Structure formats: structure tokens, C-alpha cells
Amino acid sequence: AIRRDGERRTFEVRGRAMPHQGRIVRVTAARDITEHKRIQNELRAARDELERRVDERTAELAETNRVLLQERETLKDLLTRLETDRKLLAYEIHDGLVQESTGALMHLEAALPLLEVNLEEAKSNLEQSKHWLRRSIDEARRLISGLRPPALDELGLVTAIEYLLQ
Numbered sequence: 001a002i003r004r005d006g007e008r009r010t011f012e013v014r015g016r017a018m019p020h021q022g023r024i025v026r027v028t029a030a031r032d033i034t035e036h037k038r039i040q041n042e043l044r045a046a047r048d049e050l051e052r053r054v055d056e057r058t059a060e061l062a063e064t065n066r067v068l069l070q071e072r073e074t075l076k077d078l079l080t081r082l083e084t085d086r087k088l089l090a091y092e093i094h095d096g097l098v099q100e101s102t103g104a105l106m107h108l109e110a111a112l113p114l115l116e117v118n119l120e121e122a123k124s125n126l127e128q129s130k131h132w133l134r135r136s137i138d139e140a141r142r143l144i145s146g147l148r149p150p151a152l153d154e155l156g157l158v159t160a161i162e163y164l165l166q
Contacts, residue, residue, distance in 0.1 A: 009034045096139040104132035
């Protein structure tokens with residue numbers, strides 16, 4: 001209904017037929033529910049806004065979760081590669097540097113008793129030790145260079161990567 005001042009009002013109307021003095025009369029009651037409808041509409045709008053914000057936040061969380069899972073996989077891959085590199089380095093140290101150093105040590109140990117008995121053979125063992133020690137030093141330098149290429153210090157990261165790719 002519209003009032004004389006132009007304000008729109010909402011009413012709930014209920015009616016019922018009832019017997020009265022031998023006749024059936026209709027009894028009607030009207031109640032102004034304008035405020036109730038206004039509050040209902042505000043609640044509906046607030047619920048819709050809340051649902052929109054929940055959907056928005058859920059999408060943000062889903063994206064964050066996706067990124068975290070991707071980073072987790074990248075980290076797992078990186079750790080696996082790191083462990084592979086560490087194993088490879090351990091094998092290289094064992095099979096190269098340690099073997100050559102052991103050879104040098106054995107020749108030195110063999111030369112000591114020979115110094116008083118057979119000077120020429122002792123000298124040969126010392127030369128062999130020197131040879132094995134030089135190989136050990138070369139191997140150590142190769143391993144160090146593999147861990148941190150000199151080009152990295154000399155040229156910087158980007159140029160060193162380009163150099164290594166050539």
C-alpha cells in the first residue's frame with residue numbers, strides 16, 4: 001500500500017469466514033510488516049555479501065594451497081637432486097682422491113724401510129708417491145672446480161652459466 005505521503009508500506013492480510021448471528025461473515029486482520037521485510041532484505045543482502053566473500057577467500061586459499069603444493073614438489077625435487085649430487089661427490093672422492101692418496105701413502109710406507117737397504121728402490125717409491133700425490137692434488141682441484149667453478153667467481157652467475165652451457 002502507498003500512504004498519502006508517498007511512502008510504500010507492506011501489509012500482511014489474513015481473513016477468515018465465521019458464523020455471526022446466523023450469517024457467515026468475513027473477519028480480516030491486517031498487520032504492517034514493512035520493517036520486517038526491510039530487515040529480511042538487509043539480512044538477505046548481508047548473507048549474499050558474506051557468501052561472495054567466503055567464495056572469494058576460498059578461491060584465494062585454493063590458489064595458495066596450489067602454489068604451496070607446487071613449491072613442495074619443487075623442494076622435494078631439489079632435495080633429491082642435492083642428495084644425488086652428494087652421493088656422486090662421495091663416490092668421486094672415494095674412487096679418485098682417496099685411492100690416489102692411498103697409493104701415495106703405500107709408496108711412502110714402502111720407501112721408508114728401503115732407505116737403509118736399497119736406496120734406488122726407495123727413491124723409485126718416493127717418485128711414485130710424488131706422482132700419486134700430484135694426481136691427488138689434481139683430483140682435489142677438479143672436485144673443487146666441480147663444486148664451485150672458477151668462472152662463477154671470475155664472471156658472475158649469469159655469464160658463468162652461459163659459459164658452462166657452451
